[in-house]
Amino acid sequence: MKPLMPLTTRGGKKNPDKSAARSRVDLKRTGLAVATIVILSVLLSIHMLPSKVTLKLGQISPEDIIAPRTARYKDTTETELRKAKAAAGVGKAYDVVPNAADQAIGALKTIFATVENVRGRSTGGPVTKRVDLVRQRLGSVIGGHVSDGTFVSLLSMDPAALRQVEDDSLQIVSAAMSREIHDDPADLRESRREVLAESERLLNDPRKAALVGEIAQDSLRPNRVFDPDRTVDQQEAAKDKVLPVYRLIMRGDTVIAKGEPVLQEHIEKFEALGLMNPKVDYWSVIWLTVLVMMAVLLVVGYLYRYYYDVYRDTRTLLLLAVLVVIGTLALRISGSLLGINLTPYQVGYLGILWVTAVGMLVAVLVNPQVSVLITALLSIVLSLMLNGELRFAASAFMTAVVGIYSVANIRDRSDLATSVGALAAAGVILVWVTGGLNNDPISLMQMGTVWVGLVVPIGAAALFYFGTVPLEKLFGLTTHISLLELANTNKPLLRKLVMEAPGTYTHSMAVGHLAETAAEAIGADSLMARVASYYHDIGKIRRPQFFIENQNVENVHDRMNPTLSALVITSHIKDGVDIAKEYRLPGVVIDAIMQHHGTSLVQYFYDQAAGEQDPCMALESQFRYGGPKPKTKEAAIVMLADSVEAASRAMPKPTRATIELVVNKVIADKLRDGQLDESDLSFKEVGTISEAFRRALMGTLHARIDYSEAENKRLAANGDSDSKLARDSGEDEADTEPGPTTTAS
Template sequence: MRRIVKKKLKKRKENHLSKSIQSLHFIHYIVLAIILFVVLFSNVKPDTFDAKLFSISEQTIYAPTTVVDEEMTKKKQEEAAANVEDQYVLNQGYVENSVTMVKSIFDSIIEVSKLAEQNGENEHVVSDDIQKKLQETLTSAVYEKIPTDVFTILLKANESELNLARDSVVTAVHNIMSKPIKVEQVAEARASVKNELQYVNLSNELVQAAAKIGEMAIIPNYTFDVQATEAKRQQAREEVQEVQIKQGQIIVEEGQLIDREVYRKLELLGLLDNKYTFQPFIGLSLLILLMISLLIYYVEKEKKFYISKHQSLLLYTIIFSITLAMMKIISLFQEMDYSHIGFIVPVSMGVMLIKLLINPRLAFVTSLIFAICGSLIFNEDVTSTFNFIVGLYYLFGCLAAILFLGEHNVRAKILQAGLFVSLVNVFVVTSVTLIQNGSTSNLEIGSYFVMAAVSGVVSSVLAIGFLPFFESGFGILSTMKLIELSNPNHPLLRKILTEAPGTYHHSVMVANLAESACEAIGANGLLARVGSYYHDIGKTKRPHYFIENQMNMENPHDKLSAQLSKNIIIAHTTEGAEMLRKHKMPKEFIDIAEQHHGTSLLKYFYHKAKENSHHEILEEEFRYPGPKPQTKEIAVISIADSVEAAVRSLKNPTPDKIEKLVKAIIKDRIQDGQFDECNITFKELDIVAKSLCETLKGIFHSRIEYPELADKKVKQA
């Protein structure tokens, strides 16, 4: 019951701790976002000017961005619509109406003329009654449009003349009305009626009278089409391209009058002091959110950090801030017209430190973030928001530093990486200059090359300078610290030497073996060497219970039970780790002390216990508590530890015996699953085996190659 309660309490504490850590992580991300916003704020903040209407501009003002001038666009559209001619359509119905009206008039005249003739009235005299009768037959609107004398002349004509006149006028009206007649062309069209009737076989007086009726029937038939006209105008509006104020376009030059049009453009672009826009800041916030999200994804997904994740984030924030501060400070020199001053920023320093001290994958993500920030900070061209040249330059420089450092002896390659970055920087500058195909002077190109070379070298120098401070401040095991701890005068090493000299000698041998093997597979050889010095510090508690310290004395284990002997032997890992903690030694050394035996089996005491016991003996009782090796260095030390002890026990070690023994030990460790929790590969284990064999052959060289020396010494005696 107590165990269950303890487990629950432990789980609660772990959950509470996990939530606290997550909160700290969130704070770090917020701080990074704030730093980014503060640094980049001034670079996206729109410039404003104290420009007054009808005043003289004190400077040349450029458009900071491209905007659509809706007012000017609308004006251009209306101008295009106004230039569209009115659309007309030929109305065929008007032709038929006019012809029908002419026929009706003449038919009415003929009908009235016949009626008068039946009444016996004189054909040469048109009485008022006849006129009145004709008026009643025709509509008033038509009758009033035709002069009375026209009717008088026509009523005097006989039926055949009227029929001829009617047909002639109908033909003339039809011909004329079949052609488009605008309002302004009506007079001309009516005048052409007489031309159409000039060859008709009628008296001139009758032709003139008939022509009057024809003229009255001629009306405009080419009428204004509202829908077609509006469609044309709308088409003209749509064909007008929107008027834009292009980014980089000169709005007003220095010394030019700020008229209403210029003032309107300044107001549209938000360049007046009384005009403020939040769009750039919203855009910057979204960009920062995207970068921080990318950072969160990689940090929270990544599990392998050289130090704790919380410390890694704090260290990352410091390195990130230092790099951004250098960018920002150097960007101030842009005001002095130093072209492409951003080339000199040692931005690669940041990713070098992040790769060496935090995590390689995080360094790649940071390269992209530095490139984006640099392209914003060093944007000196009004025609673009981002300086893509500087962004590309930073990206390639940072990637070059990360890739050159690689995974092997990275600290020793920092200066070389800086030189490589300089070379890549020069290549990038050269390629960009050639692609632009501009008129860059030789002096400018030379200055670019100098800045590119200085950037890489200074990056490596600063990285080397910052490394000891960060390693010391965050408890990162540095080369200098390892060298300091390897001093034989260190209290713990003196303790091993004086209290357990056999263990000390064994540790030195293991250190030699482990260092060369680690360097062969690209692991940290110096860490393996110095860690090996301390890996058996726990044996100083009971030194005489370990065979290497039993000189001219009985083995105390002969008088102990297998279970008790097992407890004493196994305790040296946990007791050693506790001693190292007490002396505040690096965590790496504590891990080596705890993990160098993993969960391996004490075979001798296990079999001894089985022989002397009448009940079942569990194998788990005779295994080390672990954990299993978590790193390549510890895995190599565990192999070297076993190999050294085993080879020392050989009576006549030969190269073949050593090689078989080393391979057998490694094979046994693999089959026992001791390397399941570290990232060492089978290929690397083969390299470790070869390295150990070569080192052991060197150690036992004299005994292997010159066995006859012993015989000579005997004979001389």
């Protein structure tokens, strides 16, 4: 089945000047493209000028302030905290003290040299005086941590023991000074404890170990001195290595709630969102306009290359532009302009609804393949509005494709309900798939299920159904939605037909069945063929008694001359057009009414007139319909179905052979008369139509195999059955709806 396309753009003759038309610049199309680019750029740039916020640090917010867009801001408080931790982790920087070890060893030797000197000069007297003399000679710098008891022990030792204590002390001090000793009191105390512990480990005599440890402790000196400048430099370097902490505030999030005091974090959010000093980012607007221009030119090039019929129809291009602008405006309104406090997820689901609805409308009003491209671009727009959130863009595109597929060839009202179910199923699957990929909580996916299972499909279907009718009328299009309404046999015009011309109504329903079957067989628009068949003979309402299907007693043509009869018969075309316009039927149906007889000859009355006078072209022209010939495949199918149905009812004994003969004869006559020349039907399609008619008539007429079928085929081969069949069916067909059962050669 061929996908549904606007009936006004299908089946027309090829434009012989197509190449020349393509080479010319069309100001209307150019202006439309420029206007579309400007409007879309403005709609997409509105969010770049947010409202100004004048709140200061510490003030109370008088209202809820909602983020108009998604933005990233620097969390200064957290960043400074991390920098402080990094600086604290650096520690102090120390410089090496030159000759610190030599100074410590020199102090140690000075103590022992002074003790030996005092002991050698003062061998008598109180020991306390000798201790005082030692301290006097050492001064306040050296020996300050050595106790009087230690000096007494040293002064009372024999020389060998004193030298041994000195050697042990030198060993311990040298080892201690090889390690870092900072000029920090705590570090120096720790080093002295280590020296004492080392002396106790090396020496077995506790008394001697205490002497050595005390003297070594006094000799220790810091060999590392604190450098404040280098410490500050290292801390600053550590701070510089800390990366700034950025937070993301989503569009629709509450920046600050009503009654909440303004903190530094709120100020940072305001600045990131541009609320403190709003201004237009002209470069962003320029690049956005360039992006919109590329998208519009892409669509124009695509239509020019692959769908030139759409491209050359300015009205269809205008409709396409209007739908795109409506879709973009709807996305913008649902996203921010109304100021409704929606979460980003709710905005995303509303975006899916609008993209799907616009895709379905474009599929029905313009073209399904073009609709796929438009929905892809609108999905990108949705992603831009959500600051690159691809999950909703992907879901919108795939949901819209399901909607396009479900309505592209809508045939009856149940198909719309089916499309709602398909949208709901696709949406629910996508919610759980994308939710699983993003590790969404179950509650969030359940909320999404409600949106895509109810709100999106029902809303999109409602927008599609109620949006199609006004757009059809505004742009003069006809879609299956309006055709479905016309196919309702309870429509006032069809009710009038069944009341005033019941035979014609029955004939029209039968023609509709044949036409729909044939259209399906060749991939034409079967619904259009069926609806056109229902209304093709509404002109007979004006004078129903002049058509044999509505006559019960006598044929009024028996009392009229052939010329007047032909005039009355052919007038039902003009009457039908007038009635169709009165009831505001679509243009494609009116065209089918005008074309379903083409310029055929009213054969029966022409033969009567030709028997009374010499036949000539002037006479023949008086008995032909005014045309035009069928311009579309659907109109041609209606013509063939009309003639075949009328001829088939004249068969007294329908069999497989007679049905096939009638169908082939009617179609052959139309071909010879040139009635199908402007319809774009191929010979292969005509053969398919003939076979479809044969199968349909065998089912409706309950054709049965006759034992004389072989004999009939033999006569048909000799031409006898054809002549008999023409005589049997020709007059009745002429009375029903005269046409060329045989054409004048």
